[in-house]
Amino acid sequence: MLSALSQILQPYPLLLAIGGTALGLVVGAMPGLSATMALAVLLPFTFAMDPLHGLVALGAVYMGAIYGGAFAAILVNTPGTPSSIATTFEGYPMAKKGEAEDAITAATVASTIGGLFGVGALLFLAPPLAQFALRFGPAEYFWIAILGLTLIGSLSEGPLLKGMAGGVIGVLISLIGIAPLGGESRFGFGLPALQGGVHLVVALIGMFAIPELLSMAGTGKAALAQATESVRRSGGTFGMIKRVLSMPGNLLRSCIIGEIVSIVPGAGGNIAGLVSYNEAKRYSKHPERYGKGEVEGLVASEAANNVTVAGSMVPLLTLGIPGAPPDALILGVLLMHGLRPGAELFTVSGTMTYGFILSMGLAALLLLPIGLLAGTWIYRAVVRVPAYFLVPTIALMTIFGSFALRNNTTDVIIMVVLGLAAYLLKELGFHPAPIVLGLILGPIAETGFVTTMLLGQAYAVPALRLFDNTLSQVLIALVVLFLLAPALSNWRRSRKERMNKGGA
Amino acid sequence: MEPNEWGRETGQGAGREGVVAPDSGRRPLNSDIIGGALGLALAGLFWLAREQWSFWSAVFPNLTLGILAALSLGLVIKGFLKPEMLVLLSEGNRVRILVTAVVLLLWAFGIRTLGTLLSSGVAFYGLTLYLASAGQRIRLVDAFKWLLVVIVEIGALYLIFSRVLGVSLPRGIWL
Numbered sequence: 001m002l003s004a005l006s007q008i009l010q011p012y013p014l015l016l017a018i019g020g021t022a023l024g025l026v027v028g029a030m031p032g033l034s035a036t037m038a039l040a041v042l043l044p045f046t047f048a049m050d051p052l053h054g055l056v057a058l059g060a061v062y063m064g065a066i067y068g069g070a071f072a073a074i075l076v077n078t079p080g081t082p083s084s085i086a087t088t089f090e091g092y093p094m095a096k097k098g099e100a101e102d103a104i105t106a107a108t109v110a111s112t113i114g115g116l117f118g119v120g121a122l123l124f125l126a127p128p129l130a131q132f133a134l135r136f137g138p139a140e141y142f143w144i145a146i147l148g149l150t151l152i153g154s155l156s157e158g159p160l161l162k163g164m165a166g167g168v169i170g171v172l173i174s175l176i177g178i179a180p181l182g183g184e185s186r187f188g189f190g191l192p193a194l195q196g197g198v199h200l201v202v203a204l205i206g207m208f209a210i211p212e213l214l215s216m217a218g219t220g221k222a223a224l225a226q227a228t229e230s231v232r233r234s235g236g237t238f239g240m241i242k243r244v245l246s247m248p249g250n251l252l253r254s255c256i257i258g259e260i261v262s263i264v265p266g267a268g269g270n271i272a273g274l275v276s277y278n279e280a281k282r283y284s285k286h287p288e289r290y291g292k293g294e295v296e297g298l299v300a301s302e303a304a305n306n307v308t309v310a311g312s313m314v315p316l317l318t319l320g321i322p323g324a325p326p327d328a329l330i331l332g333v334l335l336m337h338g339l340r341p342g343a344e345l346f347t348v349s350g351t352m353t354y355g356f357i358l359s360m361g362l363a364a365l366l367l368l369p370i371g372l373l374a375g376t377w378i379y380r381a382v383v384r385v386p387a388y389f390l391v392p393t394i395a396l397m398t399i400f401g402s403f404a405l406r407n408n409t410t411d412v413i414i415m416v417v418l419g420l421a422a423y424l425l426k427e428l429g430f431h432p433a434p435i436v437l438g439l440i441l442g443p444i445a446e447t448g449f450v451t452t453m454l455l456g457q458a459y460a461v462p463a464l465r466l467f468d469n470t471l472s473q474v475l476i477a478l479v480v481l482f483l484l485a486p487a488l489s490n491w492r493r494s495r496k497e498r499m500n501k502g503g504a
Numbered sequence: 505m506e507p508n509e510w511g512r513e514t515g516q517g518a519g520r521e522g523v524v525a526p527d528s529g530r531r532p533l534n535s536d537i538i539g540g541a542l543g544l545a546l547a548g549l550f551w552l553a554r555e556q557w558s559f560w561s562a563v564f565p566n567l568t569l570g571i572l573a574a575l576s577l578g579l580v581i582k583g584f585l586k587p588e589m590l591v592l593l594s595e596g597n598r599v600r601i602l603v604t605a606v607v608l609l610l611w612a613f614g615i616r617t618l619g620t621l622l623s624s625g626v627a628f629y630g631l632t633l634y635l636a637s638a639g640q641r642i643r644l645v646d647a648f649k650w651l652l653v654v655i656v657e658i659g660a661l662y663l664i665f666s667r668v669l670g671v672s673l674p675r676g677i678w679l
Contacts (some may be wrong), residue, residue, distance in 0.1 A: 018626050041668070041669055041670070055513060056506075153652070157586060159582070160537075161575060161582060162536075162539060162574055162579065163537070165540075165572065165575040166578060167541070168571050168572045168575060169546065169572065171568050172546070172565075172569070175564070175565050175568065179557070179560075179561035180600040181560050181561070182521050182557060182558045182560045182561025182562075183561075184555075184557045184558065184561045186554075186555075186557065186565060187565070188553075189547070189553055209581060210608065213604065213608070214601050214604055215595055215596065215601075216593055217595025217596070217599070217600050217601060217603075217604035218595040218597050218600050218604075219597075220594060220596065220600070220638050220639050251583075258638055283603075313549060316629075332608050335624055351597040357674055386636075387655070388631075388632050388635035388638075388639075389632060389650075391604065391631060391635060392627070392628040392631040392632050392635075393657065395627075395628075395631070396624060396628055396657070396658065396661060397661070399611060399612065399615065399624070400620075400661060400665050400673070401600060403615070403671070403673065404665060404669065404671040407671065407672060409612075409615055409674050412612045412615060413612045414613075414615060415612070416609055416612040417609075417612075419608075420605055420609070420617060423543075423605075427590065427592045427593060427594075428539045428542070428592070429535045429539065429590055430539060442568075446564040448535075449563075449564055450560050450563065450564060453560075453563070454560065474644060
């Protein structure tokens, strides 16, 4: 490990890490451009590099891109990458109050801590965590998705019934396209273009960005311009850093959630961010402040999603299972250089493997100076742009970004149509967050459910297969707990109020 | 909730944006019944779009459609018992919202036929002029300056996507 450390602290790898983090940040900050695209663009350049240097650059870009998503989430209410969905919930309201620089500082510090936590867990806990990940079968995946859907209670801003209906609409949209097990094309409405389904990022861009654009066009002013001057509630950058560090419980909980979610292949930074946000709200002394610009929620989301960068390397480096598309690209680079995932990667090729892991830690540290500088610059640029330029500029970026995902003009049309629908639904009290949650969890729930039913054919009642192992039962208990917790807390609150009134 | 610059809030759902100008004539609507009806319509639309799928492809969609129909029905019932009244399109100018929505739709369809540069140029510049005209009188010199900015902005983004990222942006009758 020391030999690896000495190798990455040379000028060239350090430059690569700085450049990679900055590049990732820029790409991640643009809605529609994902970490996968940033890595794919960089990939050909790494072929000519020394393997360790190539991996250092890729790791830095990955870390920078996941963090960069927070910029768009905070400044234009559009998750730059799916990982920053939950960041919009508190980041954008903070920005609207003039606290954008505070929000960016908090996101940067939380992302750095999350990134370092993920690297630490990868260095010291990779083998046992990989064994734990192997225990997740289809039934467990189904219950994980159901557990995720229980978040709707806290994500929906209005009545629970509307939140639940929104979640189911999201699941329904996710069913468009090829069935995961049957292989048949579903809900195509006679349009061959719909066979590819609705890409999550296309839906995300449309449902978060378009309503905001319409709102800006309607009011005739940029949302952030409403805050006439920047407000630093926490005494500047250092004040906010101190404030973030003063919530160790929130940080630790979010990092642990991020780590657990990231080692399960298929569950990425978006789920980690949403679950952590939900838990931060649940444990908060001031849950009523959430949705109005509460820094705790922002910290939870950003810490958790940056843990997943190194966290998703656990199944990749130990078992060769890429949990997300960017991981698959990194696996390709490893294989190209003759590095096979498994125990040998940590022994025979230890210097390179540890060098790669440590370089991700280095990239996480680099987020602080690069992120804070870039954040201040981007924020000041965004607030100076008048609405009549900001609206078409954001529209242009969302149109180019949604096309670039699959080189498909249908995606652009789907993005705009979903955005307009989301605006209408928002007006009717249906928040986009539960719809997006349904869209993310729908395919996981369906694959888990149908595979379990297929495996359960030996049972008299195949559905019983969903309940017959310990991990599933633990997850079911958590589902019940999460469903009952809000009702229980409401009952407690009203009882306390009654007692207080009685006492008075 | 703080009243806005127009004065007062209306409707049970005013905790969101249920705020309306006193004399705007915008009445709060029963959002539960409208939302529930839309949910039922969506469930019906998807139900009719089902085909002869195998059991394993059909089981989850059928379950989802059933749940959506039940929840939508629940919303309609709630709409009669304890409605959430909301003022639709309460924020800002409805015409500007509608025009922007139409421009975005035309832009999305236009890149396929007109090409990326032409459709983006026309939509971007048109939207800029339209939105700017709401708050000020546009001078010819401003219009010319903005045209240059639009050309530079679209050109720069086009080059980044096509040359750096290797995305082959759609070409129509022109680039």
